[in-house]
Amino acid sequence: MNISITFRHMESSDAIKRHASQKLAKLQRFLRQPMTAKVTLSLDKLAHVAETRISSGGAHLEAKEASDDMYTSIDRVMTKLERQIRGAKGATQSRQRRGGDTVRGAEQPATERARLASPAKASKKAAASRSKREAAKIAPSRGRTKKNVKR
Numbered sequence: 001m002n003i004s005i006t007f008r009h010m011e012s013s014d015a016i017k018r019h020a021s022q023k024l025a026k027l028q029r030f031l032r033q034p035m036t037a038k039v040t041l042s043l044d045k046l047a048h049v050a051e052t053r054i055s056s057g058g059a060h061l062e063a064k065e066a067s068d069d070m071y072t073s074i075d076r077v078m079t080k081l082e083r084q085i086r087g088a089k090g091a092t093q094s095r096q097r098r099g100g101d102t103v104r105g106a107e108q109p110a111t112e113r114a115r116l117a118s119p120a121k122a123s124k125k126a127a128a129s130r131s132k133r134e135a136a137k138i139a140p141s142r143g144r145t146k147k148n149v150k151r
Contacts, residue, residue: 008042023078030085033057050077
């Protein structure tokens with residue numbers, strides 16, 4: 001874990017450095033890979049501003065917060081980053097559960113697209129070769145079942 005803390009337009013303080021480092025160390029437990037963090041603490045007129053950039057593997061997270069107190073700004077930035085990490089982690093887990101493809105970027109084979117686009121037009125031979133369970137999944141649901149359909 002590599003943390004660099006920069007002070008702008010204000011004196012550096014060991015207490016603030018320690019507070020920011022402890023808060024960032026807690027965020028490391030949410031990440032799988034070691035993180036690199038850059039924290040900029042500045043004084044903008046009367047507002048105490050905390051900006052943070054975290055890189056961990058492929059994840060790049062940023063947050064910025066301003067308040068009347070530097071400790072409050074640091075706490076709020078860490079809350080924002082924690083929320084971003086949890087959201088990214090949830091998205092990654094759901095992508096893994098789907099098989100690695102995104103919803104928009106998933107490329108289906110031509111036969112799969114044709115079958116899903118028009119299940120009613122599938123040939124009888126192809127429908128017969130499928131198992132009953134698969135046929136039930138792709139059959140159009142218009143209130144008809146195999147039992148009450150006239151042949």
